Amino acid sequence: MLNASNDSILQRANESLEDLRISFDDQHGRQSRPRQKQQQQPSRRPPAHASSAEELRASGRAWSEGQFHNDHSYRTAAAKLAELVASRDSSVGAAETGAGAVETDRHWPAAYSSRLALSSQFSLAADDRRAAWQNLPAQASKAELLVELLESQTAYTRALEIQMQHTDSLIAHAMDLCNQLLLDLDECLQQQQGASVRGSHVGGGLRQTASLQDVTRASVDQFKEELQRVSAMHQTRNERLEAQLKQAKADLAHRDEELDRLKADVRRLMSDNADLATGGLSALPVMIDRSGLPVSSAGGQASLVETLRRERDSLVESVTSLKQKLEESRQREQELYDQLTASIETVEQAKLEESNALLEKRQLSDELIGLRGRLDELLAAQSRRLDEARTGAREQADSELEGLRKRLRESEDELAAAGAKLERLNGEKRSLGQQLEEARDQAVSELGRVRQQLEQERVDRTGERDRLQSQLAEMRARLSAAEQAVQQGGEERLRLAGRAESLMRELQLARSGAESAGRAARQEAEKAAGRAARRESELLRQLAEQEARHEAAAGEMQRLLDQHAGLAERLRRELRRSADQLAGLQAAACQETAELAAERDQAAERLERCQARLRDAEKQLAGHTKAEAELRDRVRQLAGQQQDQSRGALQLLAGHTALQRERDLLAKEADFLRQQMQAGGSSGNGGDSGAGGGVAMMAAASG
Numbered sequence: 153m154l155n156a157s158n159d160s161i162l163q164r165a166n167e168s169l170e171d172l173r174i175s176f177d178d179q180h181g182r183q184s185r186p187r188q189k190q191q192q193q194p195s196r197r198p199p200a201h202a203s204s205a206e207e208l209r210a211s212g213r214a215w216s217e218g219q220f221h222n223d224h225s226y227r228t229a230a231a232k233l234a235e236l237v238a239s240r241d242s243s244v245g246a247a248e249t250g251a252g253a254v255e256t257d258r259h260w261p262a263a264y265s266s267r268l269a270l271s272s273q274f275s276l277a278a279d280d281r282r283a284a285w286q287n288l289p290a291q292a293s294k295a296e297l298l299v300e301l302l303e304s305q306t307a308y309t310r311a312l313e314i315q316m317q318h319t320d321s322l323i324a325h326a327m328d329l330c331n332q333l334l335l336d337l338d339e340c341l342q343q344q345q346g347a348s349v350r351g352s353h354v355g356g357g358l359r360q361t362a363s364l365q366d367v368t369r370a371s372v373d374q375f376k377e378e379l380q381r382v383s384a385m386h387q388t389r390n391e392r393l394e395a396q397l398k399q400a401k402a403d404l405a406h407r408d409e410e411l412d413r414l415k416a417d418v419r420r421l422m423s424d425n426a427d428l429a430t431g432g433l434s435a436l437p438v439m440i441d442r443s444g445l446p447v448s449s450a451g452g453q454a455s456l457v458e459t460l461r462r463e464r465d466s467l468v469e470s471v472t473s474l475k476q477k478l479e480e481s482r483q484r485e486q487e488l489y490d491q492l493t494a495s496i497e498t499v500e501q502a503k504l505e506e507s508n509a510l511l512e513k514r515q516l517s518d519e520l521i522g523l524r525g526r527l528d529e530l531l532a533a534q535s536r537r538l539d540e541a542r543t544g545a546r547e548q549a550d551s552e553l554e555g556l557r558k559r560l561r562e563s564e565d566e567l568a569a570a571g572a573k574l575e576r577l578n579g580e581k582r583s584l585g586q587q588l589e590e591a592r593d594q595a596v597s598e599l600g601r602v603r604q605q606l607e608q609e610r611v612d613r614t615g616e617r618d619r620l621q622s623q624l625a626e627m628r629a630r631l632s633a634a635e636q637a638v639q640q641g642g643e644e645r646l647r648l649a650g651r652a653e654s655l656m657r658e659l660q661l662a663r664s665g666a667e668s669a670g671r672a673a674r675q676e677a678e679k680a681a682g683r684a685a686r687r688e689s690e691l692l693r694q695l696a697e698q699e700a701r702h703e704a705a706a707g708e709m710q711r712l713l714d715q716h717a718g719l720a721e722r723l724r725r726e727l728r729r730s731a732d733q734l735a736g737l738q739a740a741a742c743q744e745t746a747e748l749a750a751e752r753d754q755a756a757e758r759l760e761r762c763q764a765r766l767r768d769a770e771k772q773l774a775g776h777t778k779a780e781a782e783l784r785d786r787v788r789q790l791a792g793q794q795q796d797q798s799r800g801a802l803q804l805l806a807g808h809t810a811l812q813r814e815r816d817l818l819a820k821e822a823d824f825l826r827q828q829m830q831a832g833g834s835s836g837n838g839g840d841s842g843a844g845g846g847v848a849m850m851a852a853a854s855g
Contacts, residue, residue: 313397400484407477414470560761570748571772577741583817584734585786591810592793637725648731648738649788655738656784658745660777678829683740685825691733691818730810
């Protein structure tokens with residue numbers, strides 16, 4: 153509806169502009185074709201009506217005073233002026249005949265021949281000269297008529313000036329209407345722009361308003377350009393008419409000068425004619441004296457007659473020139489009459505266009521009012537929809553914010569659980585280091601004791617050496633196998649050291665990814681519990697096997713003291729097995745770290761929201777890194793100590809003790825994991841608190 157109303161407004165404005173341009177073009181074309189009309193219609197004349205010079209003067213005064221205020225008076229004055237011009241033509245034609253014969257202005261040669269016959273009478277007798285002098289009043293009346301004609305021409309020129317002023321006022325009024333229409337269109341555009349600004353968040357409904365504004369703005373610019381072109385055309389026409397008016401005024405001034413000269417001649421001739429008519433031939437000497445000519449004889453009379461003949465010829469020439477000028481004035485009057493007719497049509501067309509423009513203005517005003525009402529309704533509806541959308545978005549944002557807060561709390565809890573788990577792993581590492589120290593001390597003490605026993609038993613067992621020679625080969629084979637196992641153990645020890653370093657790096661990655669292990673903490677705890685249970689059963693089985701081997705080795709040691717080297721290698725193997733178990737723990741930690749890294753990739757967005765918590769965690773990680781560095785140094789020291797211990801003879805006892813303690817520690821860890829799983833399965837919210845309590849218990853145990 154908004155697009156249709158705006159399109160109708162633009163279409164009507166363009167139609168008004170096109171009509172105004174056509175009217176100006178028609179007026180300009182009619183003014184440029186008056187001579188063509190005269191050539192096509194040479195015999196065109198207004199209808200003849202009887203009128204007097206007083207009516208002509210009254211009409212001129214009415215034109216000059218600007219008494220025509222409406223179309224009816226304007227048309228009446230134009231018709232009256234046409235009648236007066238026709239009566240002037242008929243009066244001039246009657247004066248030219250000299251005898252009251254009614255002829256048209258196309259019989260100039262006949263009138264000229266009659267005046268030549270009249271002038272030839274001056275060469276006759278005195279009676280003929282008296283008749284010739286009696287014809288002079290007719291010429292004087294013709295001169296008076298010419299004077300009145302010039303006065304009417306002046307009044308007609310003034311009327312044209314007034315008509316031009318009236319036309320200018322009509323055009324100015326039309327320009328005002330066009331400007332008002334432009335202002336209304338600008339106001340409509342501003343309202344549409346304000347509506348588009350207020351409804352910028354609504355959607356595709358108001359996007360059409362922006363495109364409509366562009367189209368309307370382009371149409372208004374085109375309308376302004378057309379209006380400027382019409383204004384320039386009107387200005388050019390006014391300048392041309394003003395130039396014609398100035399030329400007409402100059403011609404009138406020149407004619408006024410000639411008229412004054414002719415009036416003086418006519419007055420002199422009239423006075424001579426009056427004297428000749430009253431005094432007859434007796435007045436001729438007075439005229440001669442007035443003219444200053446000497447009259448003393450017949451030769452003087454002949455010279456007087458010659459002088460009169462010359463005056464007569466000059467008067468005939470003057471009358472001929474006056475006729476020519478009269479013909480020119482008639483042609484100019486005809487042109488002015490055509491221009492007046494065209495001006496009248498232009499004024500009527502302008503008034504018709506003015507009424508149409510007023511009607512269109514009212515229609516546009518009504519359409520603008522309706523458009524404003526519809527626009528207000530649309531804006532109100534859009535405002536309501538915006539309020540509803542804003543309320544829904546606010547509620548959705550609040551719900552999402554609440555969910556994010558809940559997730560953040562869960563992430564914090566999971567991060568705390570991961571930190572506790574990391575602390576537990578660190579405690580296990582520290583406990584393993586302490587156990588290794590204790591094992592080394594015990595191994596040293598046992599080594600001293602065993603050496604004493606060996607010194608005491610060496611004497612007793614020398615007798616048994618022969619008996620054991622057969623078994624020596626077997627033991628040597630076992631020794632070679634043990635050496636190979638030792639070499640493999642060294643390689644495994646080196647691999648264990650590398651894995652320990654990789655474990656440290658993975659632990660660093662685990663600390664960075666521990667913050668994102670919120671949701672999978674419980675699943676990881678369950679998996680860790682399962683793995684711990686499987687590890688416990690496997691370790692128990694291994695411990696049982698190791699105990700059996702240890703018992704067999706102890707029996708062999710009691711029986712075979714010379715197999716000290718083999719027992720030492722076996723001790724190294726057992727130590728390697730312990731290192732393998734530690735490597736298994738490290739591999740499990742690496743696997744958990746990889747899983748945590750995967751969870752970290754999935755929880756990247758949550759990590760961004762937890763940056764504030766990460767700062768505190770980074771501080772803690774710095775301390776953990778320092779502790780890990782110390783632990784790494786300690787592991788290196790333990791590796792060196794293990795190499796030193798591998799050279800001892802009683803490594804088997806120390807390994808047995810270490811395995812026993814590791815079994816106890818793993819049993820405690822399995823019990824702790826079972827308790828943690830039971831606490832996590834009992835309640836959802838209580839799981840976090842149970843995890844915190846388990847962390848505290850594990851920290852106390854590690855301490």
